[in-house]
Amino acid sequence: MGPQSTNVETPRLAAAKIGNDxxxxxxxxxxxxxxxxxxALSDFGLRERSFxxxxxxxxxxxxxxxxxxxxxxxxxxxxxxxxDDLEHRGLVERAQxxxxxxxxxxxxxxxxxxIHTKARAALEVCEQTQLAALSEEENAQLRxxxxxxxxx
Amino acid sequence: MGPQSTNVETPRLAAAKIGNDxxxxxxxxxxxxxxxxxxALSDFGLRERSFxxxxxxxxxxxxxxxxxxxxxxxxxxxxxxxxDDLEHRGLVERAQxxxxxxxxxxxxxxxxxxIHTKARAALEVCEQTQLAALSEEENAQLRxxxxxxxxx
DNA sequence: TACGGATCATTGAAAAAGTCAATGATTGTT
DNA sequence: AACAATCATTGACTTTTTCAATGATCCGTA
Numbered sequence: 001m002g003p004q005s006t007n008v009e010t011p012r013l014a015a016a017k018i019g020n021d022x023x024x025x026x027x028x029x030x031x032x033x034x035x036x037x038x039x040a041l042s043d044f045g046l047r048e049r050s051f052x053x054x055x056x057x058x059x060x061x062x063x064x065x066x067x068x069x070x071x072x073x074x075x076x077x078x079x080x081x082x083x084d085d086l087e088h089r090g091l092v093e094r095a096q097x098x099x100x101x102x103x104x105x106x107x108x109x110x111x112x113x114x115i116h117t118k119a120r121a122a123l124e125v126c127e128q129t130q131l132a133a134l135s136e137e138e139n140a141q142l143r144x145x146x147x148x149x150x151x152x
Numbered sequence: 153m154g155p156q157s158t159n160v161e162t163p164r165l166a167a168a169k170i171g172n173d174x175x176x177x178x179x180x181x182x183x184x185x186x187x188x189x190x191x192a193l194s195d196f197g198l199r200e201r202s203f204x205x206x207x208x209x210x211x212x213x214x215x216x217x218x219x220x221x222x223x224x225x226x227x228x229x230x231x232x233x234x235x236d237d238l239e240h241r242g243l244v245e246r247a248q249x250x251x252x253x254x255x256x257x258x259x260x261x262x263x264x265x266x267i268h269t270k271a272r273a274a275l276e277v278c279e280q281t282q283l284a285a286l287s288e289e290e291n292a293q294l295r296x297x298x299x300x301x302x303x304x
Numbered sequence: 305t306a307c308g309g310a311t312c313a314t315t316g317a318a319a320a321a322g323t324c325a326a327t328g329a330t331t332g333t334t
Numbered sequence: 335a336a337c338a339a340t341c342a343t344t345g346a347c348t349t350t351t352t353c354a355a356t357g358a359t360c361c362g363t364a
Contacts (some may be wrong), residue, residue, distance in 0.1 A: 030179055
């Protein structure tokens with residue numbers, strides 16, 4: 001089955017003290033979610049990565065590619081590929097930076113926003129599936145803790 | 153800066169509603185942690201993956217390679233490579249499965265346990281760094297939520 | 305103003321990781 | 335005994351990641 005599996009049986013190995021390793025817990029939960037997310041996003045020709053870029057492009061924050069790279073923890077060259085793809089499909093556009101002419105600002109097209117809205121709805125179903133074991137309150141708590149860990 | 157960066161400045165993009173996307177939050181925190189972890193583990197010739205395998209090998213749970221693959225969300229062929237590497241360096245050994253002679257049980261050597269203890273200590277420093285923004289209680293809470301989300 | 309070092313997007317090459325199908329040994333089931 | 339299923343392994347293949355080099359542009363400083 002491999003990395004794609006969504007098998008959620010409780011493995012006896014969870015007993016190992018590795019089950020307290022935050023790094024591994026994050027990796028596992030992320031891996032599990034990625035499978036679900038990418039599966040759902042494939043209906044829109046998107047993957048987690050390109051969806052994230054599209055989301056930022058739709059945010060109105062007018063991110064530069066450098067900012068996208070920083071925020072998404074990607075190499076700048078990876079952002080080039082992702083934006084290339086989205087641009088070819090008419091979902092985003094490169095605009096010239098306002099203060100800095102080296103920078104390119106990524107903005108969504110109307111079609112991009114249309115796709116994004118639908119994809120986002122599909123993803124919310126995935127999140128519910130992924131965090132089904134958590135109550136609504138715990139769900140919010142998890143989000144808050146992750147955000148706090150990231151940005152204080 | 154790319155995926156390697158440990159720059160933790162609060163980016164203005166965090167304002168985007170993507171900041172509520174659990175998948176992205178997990179990806180980011182995981183990516184950030186991986187950089188720190190792999191950097192620390194390189195002193196021992198390990199990476200996150202091989203450390204995880206070593207941890208399970210040291211756990212006394214006598215995991216088979218198949219169990220390692222399932223638990224770590226890896227393809228079985230990836231486990232072969234990881235165990236090959238650890239075995240060549242004398243940190244683990246392949247033992248014959250007890251009920252099933254097809255399966256190989258991965259057990260640690262004395263040297264493996266020695267390295268693991270030291271590596272584990274180094275990783276705990278990383279975790280503290282990564283989760284510096286969280287209180288001790290929140291830290292435990294995060295672990296608990298992640299574990300609950302994974303296996304209820 | 306002009307120089308010099310730094311930053312941006314981009315390219316392309318190289319390394320690493322992930323995916324997948326096929327295989328021999330072994331298991332459990334009919 | 336025969337059959338399908340499972341385990342570890344191999345090898346081919348694709349994708350992702352990493353890294354250095356490049357031209358354009360920005361900024362600080364002389």
